Each structure stands twice: as structure tokens, then as C-alpha cells.
Amino acid sequence: xxxxxxxxxxxxxxxxxxxxxxxxxxxxxxxxxxxxxxxxxxxxxxxxxxxxxxxxxxxxxxxxxxxxxxxxxxxxxxxxxxxxxxxxxxxxxxxxxxxxxxxxxxxxxxxxxxxxxxxxxxxxxxxxxxxxxxxxxxxxxxxxxxxxxxxxxxxxxxxxxxxxxxxxxxxxxxxxxxxxxxxxxxxxxxxxxxxxxxxxxxxxxxxxxxxxxxxxxxxxxxxxxxxxxxxxxxxxxxxxxxxxxxxxxxxxxxxxxxxxxxxxxxxxxxxxxxxxxxxxxxxxxxxxxxxxxxxxxxxxxxxxxxxxxxxxxxxxxxxxxxxxxxxxxxxxxxxxxxxxxxxxxxxxxxxxxxxxxxxxxxxxxxxxxxxxxxxxxxxxxxxxxxxxxxxxxxxxxxxxxxxxxxxxxxxxxxxxxxxxxxxxxx
Amino acid sequence: xxxxxxxxxxxxxxxxxxxxxxxxxxxxxxxxxxxxxxxxxxxxxxxxxxxxxxxxxxxxxxxxxxxxxxxxxxxxxxxxxxxxxxxxxxxxxxxxxxxxxxxxxxxxxxxxxxxxxxxxxxxxxxxxxxxxxxxxxxxxxxxxxxxxxxxxxxxxxxxxxxxxxxxxxxxxxxxxxxxxxxxxxxxxxxxxxxxxxxxxxxxxxxxxxxxxxxxxxxxxxxxxxxxxxxxxxxxxxxxxxxxxxxxxxxxxxxxxxxxxxxxxxxxxxxxxxxxxxxxxxxxxxxxxxxxxxxxxxxxxxxxxxxxxxxxxxxxxxxxxxxxxxxx
Numbered sequence: 001x002x003x004x005x006x007x008x009x010x011x012x013x014x015x016x017x018x019x020x021x022x023x024x025x026x027x028x029x030x031x032x033x034x035x036x037x038x039x040x041x042x043x044x045x046x047x048x049x050x051x052x053x054x055x056x057x058x059x060x061x062x063x064x065x066x067x068x069x070x071x072x073x074x075x076x077x078x079x080x081x082x083x084x085x086x087x088x089x090x091x092x093x094x095x096x097x098x099x100x101x102x103x104x105x106x107x108x109x110x111x112x113x114x115x116x117x118x119x120x121x122x123x124x125x126x127x128x129x130x131x132x133x134x135x136x137x138x139x140x141x142x143x144x145x146x147x148x149x150x151x152x153x154x155x156x157x158x159x160x161x162x163x164x165x166x167x168x169x170x171x172x173x174x175x176x177x178x179x180x181x182x183x184x185x186x187x188x189x190x191x192x193x194x195x196x197x198x199x200x201x202x203x204x205x206x207x208x209x210x211x212x213x214x215x216x217x218x219x220x221x222x223x224x225x226x227x228x229x230x231x232x233x234x235x236x237x238x239x240x241x242x243x244x245x246x247x248x249x250x251x252x253x254x255x256x257x258x259x260x261x262x263x264x265x266x267x268x269x270x271x272x273x274x275x276x277x278x279x280x281x282x283x284x285x286x287x288x289x290x291x292x293x294x295x296x297x298x299x300x301x302x303x304x305x306x307x308x309x310x311x312x313x314x315x316x317x318x319x320x321x322x323x324x325x326x327x328x329x330x331x332x333x334x335x336x337x338x339x340x341x342x343x344x345x346x347x348x349x350x351x352x353x354x355x356x357x358x359x360x361x362x363x364x365x366x367x368x369x370x371x372x373x374x375x376x377x378x379x380x381x382x383x384x385x386x387x388x389x390x391x392x393x394x395x396x397x398x399x400x401x402x403x404x405x406x407x408x409x410x411x412x413x414x415x416x417x418x419x420x421x422x423x424x425x426x
Numbered sequence: 427x428x429x430x431x432x433x434x435x436x437x438x439x440x441x442x443x444x445x446x447x448x449x450x451x452x453x454x455x456x457x458x459x460x461x462x463x464x465x466x467x468x469x470x471x472x473x474x475x476x477x478x479x480x481x482x483x484x485x486x487x488x489x490x491x492x493x494x495x496x497x498x499x500x501x502x503x504x505x506x507x508x509x510x511x512x513x514x515x516x517x518x519x520x521x522x523x524x525x526x527x528x529x530x531x532x533x534x535x536x537x538x539x540x541x542x543x544x545x546x547x548x549x550x551x552x553x554x555x556x557x558x559x560x561x562x563x564x565x566x567x568x569x570x571x572x573x574x575x576x577x578x579x580x581x582x583x584x585x586x587x588x589x590x591x592x593x594x595x596x597x598x599x600x601x602x603x604x605x606x607x608x609x610x611x612x613x614x615x616x617x618x619x620x621x622x623x624x625x626x627x628x629x630x631x632x633x634x635x636x637x638x639x640x641x642x643x644x645x646x647x648x649x650x651x652x653x654x655x656x657x658x659x660x661x662x663x664x665x666x667x668x669x670x671x672x673x674x675x676x677x678x679x680x681x682x683x684x685x686x687x688x689x690x691x692x693x694x695x696x697x698x699x700x701x702x703x704x705x706x707x708x709x710x711x712x713x714x715x716x717x718x719x720x721x722x723x724x725x726x727x728x729x730x731x732x733x734x735x736x737x738x739x740x741x742x743x744x745x746x747x748x749x750x751x752x753x
Contacts, residue, residue, distance in 0.1 A: 080710060087494045109495055250694075253600070253686060254575065258582035392711050402694035406601040409695070417695075424513055425712055 038317050039066045041093035042325075045078035046071075047276060048097060048144065048304070049334030050325070058324060065317055075099045086112060086309070094312040095322055098141060100303045103132055104388045110135035114308040114315045116142050121323055124344050128383040133305050141305030142326045145340035147271030148373035149207060149299045152278060154195075155362065156287040157266040161191035167289050167364065174293040178208065178237065181295040185245040188266060196247035196265045201238045201401040203251050207269040208234040209394065210299045210384050216394070217387040223426065225393050226419045235397065235418075239404050239411045248405040257281040269294075271301040272341040272370050279360045290364045298376030300384075303343060332356075341370050348374065389425055396421040481727070488720035494709075499717065506721035516722065518696045519704040520729075522607065526682075526700060527675040529611035530618075535667060537615070538622035543652060545623065546630045556627070559620035570613050571684035578609040578685075600686060603697040610698055613681040618674070622667050629663030630656060665741045672737055676730050677702055701726045 044050060055067040070093060072078040079102050085091040086109065098106050106113075117139035125143050133141030151174055158165040163184070164173060173184055185197035198204055209215050216225040225231050242248070247265040249256040259265060261282040268274070270290060278288060306326060308318045324330065331342035332352050339358075347353055348371050356367035400418035403409045409417070488506055490499030510516050541559055549555055562570070577584045578599040586596040597605045633656065641651050657664075679702040683691045691707065692699030699707075701722060709719030 083495065083710065087497070112495070249581075254579040254583070255581040255600075258579065262582075389712075395711065399694040406598070406694060408601060420514065424515065 037064055037066070038314050039068060040095065040314060040318055040321055042067055042069045042095045042097075042321075043078065043081070043093035044069060044071055044097040045073070045075050045099075047338040047340075049336075049338030049340050051333075051337055054330060054333055054337075058321065065321065067321065075102075082106070090311055092309045092311055094308065094314055094318040095325075096307050096309060097144070098305045098307055100132055100305065101386065101391055101394075103141065103305055104386050104390060106307070107135040107140070108388065110138045110140055112310055113138070113140040114310055114319060115139060116308060116319055116322060118319075118323065121326075124326075124346065126343070126345060126378060129303070129343050131383070132303075141307045142322050143343035144304045144306055144326060144331070145273065145302075145334070146343045146374065147273060147300050147302035148341060148370055148377045149210075149269055149271045149294050149301050150369060150373050151267050151291045151293060152270035152274065152361070153267045153289055153291055154263060154265075154285070154287050155289050157193055157195050157263060158188075160193045161188045161266070163188060163191075165289075167291060167362075170289070171292040174291050174295070176295065178295040182241045182245065185241065185267075189244055193266075195263055197241075197245035197267060199247050199249050199256060199259065199265045199268045200251055201242035201246055201248075201405050202398045203269055204241070204246075205234060205238045205397065205401055206301055206394075207295065207299055208238065210301050211296055211380065211382060212384060213382050214385050216390055217385060219385055221387045221389075223389060223393065223422065225397070226422050231397070232415070235401070235415060236411060239401065242401075242405060246405060250402050250405070261285065269301070272335070272339045272366070273302060275339040275358060275361060275366070287362070288360065289362045290358075290366065290369060292369045292372055294373065294376065296380075298373060298378070298380050300377045339366070341374065392425050393422055396425070484720045484723050487717055488724050490717050492716040492720070494716045502717065506717045507725070509718055510721045510725065515696055515699060515704060516701075519692075519699045519701045522603075522696070522698060523676055523700045523702075523726075523729075526607050526611055526614075526678065526698070527672070529607055530614040530678075531668075531671045531675045533611075534615045534619050534622060534671060535664075538619050538626055538667070541619065541623040542626035542630055543656065545627050556624065559623050561620065562616050563618070563621045565617070567613075567617060567680040568684060570617055571681050574609065574613045574616070574681075575685050600693070601697070603695075606685070606693060606697045610678070610681045610685055614675070614678055618671070622671065625667055626660065626663055629660045633659040661741070665737075668741070669734060669737055672733055673730055676726065676733065679703060679706070701729075 042050070042055075050069060055069060059066055072081060078097065079099070082092070082096055082098065083105075113135075115138045116133075121139075121142060126146075129143040129146065130139070133139055133143060153170060155165040158170065164170055174181060182197075188197050212230055214224065215228065215231060216223065218224055247259055249259040249264060260268075260278060261284065263285070268278075270278075275290075282288070306322045308315055308322060312318060326344065328342060328344045328347035328350060329352075331340075331344055331347050332350060334340045335342055335353065336356060342348070342353065354367045354371060356365075357363050358366045396418055399421070400414045403414045403417070404411050408414075487499070489501060489503060491502050491506075492499035545552070545555055545559070580586065580596065580598055580600050583599065585599070589595075589597065599605050599609050637655050637659070638651055641655060646654065678700060682698045682700050682703050683706070685691070685698055686693065691703050705719045705722040705726070708715045708722060712718075
């Protein structure tokens, strides 16, 4: 579910809510005359892949600047924290991480954030990533990662069902549209392995929702979710498949995590940051692999931004630091740590990225694989529009899908309730 | 000389002394009149600051279409309240709040009373047992919610696993309304039962022991003594416990908010959406709805006042009846 994606990675991190990097030595006397000692606070959530070592290397290059990272457990927590402190007018960190899905709400207040545009970071990102960080004429957010989607699968379950299980063959098998994905799912179900084809209707619906330009809202922000035939047909087609192919395990629940470890489903839609979630929830499973394919070509799910609120005192230093932190080298380092796929175009050409593999996912060549997925997403030419109500509408639809999967309502009744819930949002 | 000087001295004294007496007596009169108010004023100053002001300000915001970030709003009158009354989810949240309150408050007080009675009897290592019942209270509610929602998982939860041993089919803790609410009430009870037990225990210890002695001489058994002496003597403490449990029970937030980590809190069909969770959802996850959330907050306040008054009336009635019977 949108609002709390990546909730699970951070479970362990929750206890270590604050990671402080202490300036070692505190050498007396600044190196240059004008330099003041500055401590910058950086607020992120879950796992951005910013290790102590990475942040310490910035301190090494800029001895007068010390970085302290605060890690919120979930994207939701970070959102509540940001808006509460924006309302209070103080208390925010010098740099705040914002999830792409609630970035539209933040973009309503460009006057509260520093303009991060510079000659240095012009043209570093794909156009949609820059657009996502732009409010009016101001660039208020620099992109950290993007979420080009692939499909993660369990090789052992594929084998048990008599399907090909090596990544090249699976990629070929799954290349096609959504009906192809469900068709292979039907073959898988026919083999009666005891496992389902995918985790839940809600997760699968996310994949579809991210493939339309104006799925829930028009460009001017008007809600069209209840009248857009694409939404209704996505709702119905996902539920039709879910009746026979879903494990009915709602994303981010404890049962979903348990089902992942227990082999209750064979495939799941997989943006790069999901790799960390899967590894965290099913650390003992050795059969996970990634297919270089996605229904209908490509899609993007997730990706965040770093912002500098104007209430901070060190805007200039913070701006320089954000520029550095979102530069290709640091993005690749974060990718290797946490699977957050770089958003900078230059990073895709680096051999450090293209050579990356993931031991947990059967040594999948994640560098080239997700570069291909990012390209496939760019090739679709569709950049989903997400307005200020996107998260709330998605919440209503996800609840509707869950009601049907839980057997509480028929698809038709559930849709009626979805429509009334969405109307209540206006 | 000496005699003539004598009257002058008292005269001089009497000239000065009335003023002195008047001033000091005025001081002491002020002292008598004002200092009690001065002594209790910190509470009222604090209450005005953190209780009354937010209450009034929330009421003001409830009349606006309010942007919480820029602190700007346009006056819309009672539109927010009208909107809230038209929401299906509001009425479901109201129903859930009342049922979860009943599911938690009633067993909580009954069990707390039983625990207090046991602790009041002659136990070895008294302090150990008393501290023991308070232990759940010092655990963070968030931690309680996280642990219990794992225990109550539908497929992999410990509770369903244990139930399977005695041949009970898995219960859909996250799907069916009543089981979900029982699970949440369990968390609330886990946290508050021990606390209430200690307060009731304190009340029990204040009951004169000779009442019990007389009763046992008259041949009253253990249960008879409990119902005829302990319960009536405990009435003021019970009223306090019931009223605080009401206020707390109608405002529970952490437990339902964290019961399920997926999506908007409250369940796919609002099975465990309480009023506080609903107002949080309206305020944070819908654009510009702080005014509506404030309206929900005020309605919740009125509900608590209403139920508090009913509580008071009922307990007063009972105590009057008791008095008439005993007199």
C-alpha cells in the first residue's frame, strides 16, 4: 500500500531511531579562517542506504561540517513529522526526505523550502523526476532514487509447477501484457503446488495504477477515479485474477511477511527497494530471483526526494550537502547498501552500477537488470500524475480490494463503497 | 512627671497602633482569603494553557476551512459539522468507539476488582505482586500494540496457533469486526487492568478492618463480606476508576492505529476505526481537512461529557439507593 511502502525494512532500524555521527577529534581551530563549525541534521525514513561511513566521508572532505542522521521508522511517520513541524514553524531537520507519493502535498508550499536549482544539478535527472521535485518555478526537491519495477519470483516454486526457473527463461515467459501474466499464473495454479501466483490484489493493483497518466486525477487535480473506466476495469480484472491466483495477503501486514518466508506465493511486483523488504522478511529463503520483465513493459513505484526547509539556519551548507548526497557516486553507494536505485542519469553509465549483483537473489545482475527496467519505464512514455489526493484515493481503493479478498463483500458491493469513500474525500 | 508621662505613652501608642493592627489584620485577611486560590492557581493556569485554550481553539478551527501549514482559514460556519454527520465512516467510528469501550472498560474493572481483592488478602511478598500487576502499565503502548498485533495475526499468529490445539478454527482477527475489536480491547485491558487494580487496592486498604471482623463474627463468608462491605465502601474509588476508564476508553488511539500496519488505519471495512483514528485520518490524509478533524474532535468531547454525565447520574442514583437501604 502506498502510504506505508517500505514500512518493513525499518523494523530493525526503529530501535536505532537516531544515528549520530560524531566528529572525531574535533580538531581545534578551523582550517580556513571563515569556516564555522556547522552540524547538519538529515531526516530520512526506513533505509535510504546512507551509512555512517558514507556520511563520515563528507565530514572528512569538509571538516567543518558534521552530519547527524535521524531515521523515522516508516514513510507515514516521516510524513506526520514533516507536516506537524511545518505547521509549528520550527523543529525540522536541515534536510528532510520526502516520499514521492506524498510529495504533491508538499509541493503546495514552495515558500517553505529552499530553491535547490543550480548550474551543477541541471539536467541530471529524467524529466519526470525533476518535475516531481518542482513547485511552480522552484526546484524544492532533489531526487534520491526511483522505483523501476521488475518481478521477483521463487525459483523453487516455479520448478515445482513445471515452469522454467532460470531468470532468462522466466523473463521471456513473463514478457507481455497483464493477461499474459495472469495466463502464466493460471498455468502455475493448475500445477497445484499449494502456493498462490501473487501476494495480493492490492499489490498487483499498484502495478497497474502506475501505468496510466491520469489514473485517479486530472492534471488540474480534479478527481476522476470514480468515473475513469480504466480504474474500474483495473479493479475488476485484478479481482478476477485474485479469485484464483492470489494468496490474499495484504501488503505490509504480519501475515504478508510470514507468507513471504513460508512460500505462500510465487511472484510479486518488485521495485528495487522491495529487494530489501524481501530479504528482511524471508532471510532464510535461498530461491528468490528476479525476472527482467514487467507486465505491459515498464512501471515505476516509489522514489524519494531530499528537501531543505527554509526554517533551518544553514541553507547554503545544506544545499551543497544535498547536491553531494544525490550525486551519482553516493546514489550508487546507497543502491549497494539498500537497493535504492539511482535517479541520476549519469549513474546508469557507471560500471560500479552496471556490475552490481545481489547474492541474496541468486546473484541476480541487479545493476544491468534495473537499468533495463528504468529504460523500459522511460520507453512507455507514461509519467503518472499524482495530485494531492492520490494517497487518500489509493487508500480507499486498496481497502476495497482487501474487502473482496477477505470475503467480506462482492466486487460490485465493494466498488460501490469505494465510490462513496472517494466522494467523501472532496 | 512620671504620672503625666504615663498617659502620653499609651496615647502615642494608640495613635500608631490602630494603623499597625489594621494593616497586619488586613494582610492576614488577604492571606486567609487569597492564598488558597494562590496555592491552587498553578493547576488552573496550566489547565487554561494546555486544556482550555486548545479546546476553545479547536472549536474555532472547526468553524473554518483551515490550512494547518500556512495557518490560514476561511469561515464556513457549521459546514464541517454538517459534513461529518453525513459521513458513513463517522457513524461506524462512533459505533466502534462505543463497542471497544464496552469490551475494554467492563471486563477491565471487573478483573481489576478481583485482582485488588486478592492483593488485599494476606499474601507473601506483597510488594512483589503489587509491582507485578503494574508492570504492563509501564510498557510503551506502541510496543504493546506491535506485540499484540503479531500475536493476533490471522495466519501466523500465536493465538490462532494455540486455538488450533483445542480444535477451534482460526479466527479472522483482522477481518471480522468483533474479533478485531476484542483483540484491541485485549491490548487496552493488558495495559490498564493492573493500574486500576492498584487504585482499587488503595481504596480497599482504607476500609476499617473492624467492619470485617464484626462481619466474620456474625458469620459472614468471604464473598458476603466482599459484596456487603468492600463494594459499598469502595464506591468513591469505583466512581473515580469508572470515570477515568470512560475518558481513556473513548479516546484510545495507539492500539487501533497500530493494529494493522497496512494502509489507512482502521481496517479495510473500518472494522476497528475509532473516532480518534478517524479524526487523524481526516486531518492528515485528506487535503485541507483540519477543520473537519476539529469538528470530529469537538463531537468526541461532547460524547465524553455526555457519557460522563450519565455515569455520574447512575452512580449517584445507586449510592442514594444504598444510603436509603442502609439507613
